[in-house]
Amino acid sequence: MNLPSPFPVQRWRVHAHVTRTVCWPEYEGSALRGVWGHALRRLACAxxxxRCEGCQLQRRCPYIALFEPAPAPGSRTYGDMTPPYVIEPGQGPRVLQAGQTYHFDLVVFGASLQYPALIRQAWQRALSANIGPVRGAMQLQGMELVQSAAPLPERPAPSRVWVQLQTPVYIKRDGRALRAGQLTAADFVWAVVRRVAEVCELHLQRSLNCDFKALKQAAAALxxxxxxxxDHHFERWSNRQGRNTPLxxxxxxxxxxxxxxxxxxxxxLGQWLHAGxxxxxxxGRYVLLENDT
Structure with a gap:
């Protein structure tokens, strides 16, 4: 399998100090993504x-590369183009009062590795803006590099491993979102395969060079x-729509x-890139545990 080792992905921890009360929706990842996207566009747009449609600078625009990337001509598509980052929200209280601290993780790969200063500046501006429905605010305290790359496993695969979902996974089969009673091992594993293949091809310009048909047959045996x-039903805050939307x-x-x-x-690798x-x-954040702990 054509995977670079170590895999070029970084995980950063973003630390912030609350300056104005923040009231998260049930899942804050979407709210963080929204304020960061707005700040990034204001900083990067020349x-x-x-609107970005029709702009002649799209191919050279950092905002497009980071937030609204498009697949290269002739590349295989996997549905919606995934941006070169993953926001991993913290596990703190839903309401943060002024004076409290907050942190979350940011996984970056592809084009995101080329713009560290812009990414930091955008988070500094984003966190100081109006966050969520009560228009809270934070001050960026720092960004700490937690992991600089993802080494591939060197030892043989076990015959069994626990999969612990840390955030809800969203997987479709035949165009329809799966419910808990429908999820199979093949569904989950294939969601991981697609995710890694997408990141490699669209962000690393590197094909996995594997027999996907045989791989899918092997997944069916798991x-x-x-x-x-x-099943987990929740709401995310949409900055664009100014309201909560169901997920x-x-x-x-x-x-x-x-x-x-x-x-x-x-x-x-899916433990960095997520599944679904x-x-x-x-x-779709998950961890693998070889022991039942």
């Missing part, structure tokens, strides 16, 4: 046009020996069993 899944996903854990060898490096849809604001 024309001041209200199963969850134990699975404790539940759904699946939470829980399961013991993934079978021949994991062809999937092991991909499953490992809406990953840019943190959905």
């Amino acid at each position: 024309t001041g046009q209200p 199963y969850f020996a134990q699975g404790q899944w539940e 759904q996903g699946i939470l829980g854990r399961g013991l993934l069993v079978g021949d994991l060898t062809p999937f092991w490096p991909l499953l490992h 849809g809406k990953a840019s604001f943190g959905m």
